[in-house]
Amino acid sequence: MSEPDLYARLAASMARFADKVAIETADRDWTYRDLESAAARLAAVLRNRGVTPGERVLAQTDKSVEAVVLYLATLRLGAIYLPLNIDYTESELAYFVADATPVLAVCRNASRDLFRRIGGNALAIATLDDLFADLTDADASVFARQPGDVAAILYTSGTTGKPKGAMLTHRNLVSNGETLIDFWRFTPDDRLIHALPIFHVHGLFVALHCAFFSGAAVIFQPRFDPQAVIAAMPRAKVLMGVPTFYIRLLNDPAFTREAASAMRLFVSGSAPLSADIHRAFEARTGHRVLERYGMTETGMITSNPYEGARKAGFVGPPLPGVSVRIAGEDGAPLPDGEVGIVEVNGPNVFAGYWQMPEKTASEFRPGGWFITGDMGLIDADGYVQLVGREKDLIISGGLNVYPAEVEALLDDRDDVAEAAVIGVPHPDFGEAVVAVVRPSGRLDEDAVRADLRRDLAGFKVPRRIIAVDELPRNTMGKIQKKVLRERYADLFAQD
Ligand code: MLC
Ligand code: AMP
DSSP, X not given: OOOOOHXXXXXXXXHHTTTSEEEEOSSOEEEHHHHHHHHHHHHHHHHHTTOOTTOEXXXXXXXXXXXXXHHXXXXXXXXXXXXXXXXXXHHHHHHHHHHHOOSEEEEOGGGHHHHHHHHOTTOEEEOHHHHHHTOOSOOOOOOOOOTTSEEEEEEEOOSSSSOEEEEEEHHHHHHHHHHHXXXXXXXXXXXXXXXXXXXXXXXXXXXXXXXXXXXXXXXXXXXXXXXXXXXXXXXXXXXXXXXXXHHHHHTOTTOOTTTTTTOOEEEEOSSOOOHXXXXXHHHHHSOOOEEEEEXXXXXXXXXXXXXXXXXXXXXXXXXXXXXXXXXXXXXXXXXXXXXXXXXXXXXXXXXXXXXXXXXXXXXXXXXXXXXXXXXXXXOTTSOEEEEEESSOOEEETTEEEOHHHHHHHXXXXXXXXXXXXXXXXXXXXXXXXXXXXXXXXXXOHHHHHHHXXXXXXXGGSOSEEEEOSOOOBOTTSOBOHHHHHHHTTTTTOOO
């Protein structure tokens, strides 16, 4: 059989498991037939609103099954899905709209005017309610795509410059999904607790595709609430989360060995799971969290084994079909055990950044090796251990913050002479964003944070803004962030 496109792969599951529950919410159950039928009819509505194959459909919506149907309907039309964090502000959104030139923005009712301002005449605007109110019996036929065609664009920020739209192809998403359902032993009997946002790789592709490709059921929760997750566990089998989920579960006394006894698998990723949390989780529940490593540009790269040693502090060997090597700054591969930059190759690696051929070229080595910017080593057992990042990136609660973006806004202010934004250890978020600034006048920390919040999504706003007389510099005059990270390492330390 030829390689299916993503919609064909999903449609095969939706047909095969038609009578099974695909998604369970507090209000109703959706069978796979319900999903397929809604996607087919919503696709007709999208087509009437001007969506054609290859065009971008922007989605900035609350988490709902209707939003999942929008994703499926977009794929059915052969269009490109472009999900965005609900927390993004007007200036952030203006960039994405200008860069990706979507034909349709699906947004919250409260954001209509905003999208009208930034979108101009070429952008159609609708809420999910608008679109669903237009559903009729008419459906749109499936537009088949080639494996190398783009299915989705997900924006990731950059160390310098503007966010980049990672183009994920049908092959990327189908191959990674197939690999994961085999590797993590998904079956139609599984039930996955879904408490992640659906605008990132983790909640949208890893979690939903594992369930949908295997005909499993999703227990769909609007956001991560430890009590709701614990309440769902007796009838669930799998949880996928960022480390903050596991930290918060352990902080809840209701999370006991009994509460977790029906579960077969806890997966963690998107940020480092500390060895301490891994061990505390095992001591509490008897389960060893299965940590895996991935990236927007590559999908999932490595995973600890389902059977076999799940090593605390390691992200496991490369997934089947995925190749990983450790390289020096010059791209020369390093022997096992040596620390270098992690490079990845395989059918999971993205097609490049949307309309940025030069940026794309600079992040690949010859032969298709993608430079992740993560630092790591491969041990004698073939397991990857991540030891840090070469890229100047902060990961807070599984969400990425690039210091340059925050520093640029701070540097623009009259009351700030210069600023350095760093990540420091945080007991809940893993890392927290902190700004260390040299003021050029009176500086009111709360006012600065409030101003930043107007331009930045909440998770990017520094938790603390610390005024200092002088920022430490090396002999080249460059700010020494390492010194600052050490100085403020205990800022959020728990007693
Ligand atoms: C929310 N806030 C955060 C935050 N999330 N601040 C720092 N870091 C975060 N991660 C801010 C909000 O803006 C708000 O600020 C305040 O905290 C409370 O918001 P909230 O919505 O109540 O927060 P909460 O529900 O507690 O969310 C925390 C969280 C959530 C950890 C549950 O962020 C989450 O679900 N994270 C998962 C992200 C994810 O899916 N990452 C995968 C990326 S894919 P204010 O000021 O507005 O009040 C990837 C590849 C891979 O990395 O390998 O998977
Ligand atoms: P994103 O750009 O949101 O896709 O984030 C990808 C980055 O998240 C990777 O480059 C890593 O730095 C980080 N990451 C993902 N999974 C893990 C993990 N298990 N351990 C450590 N870092 C991780």
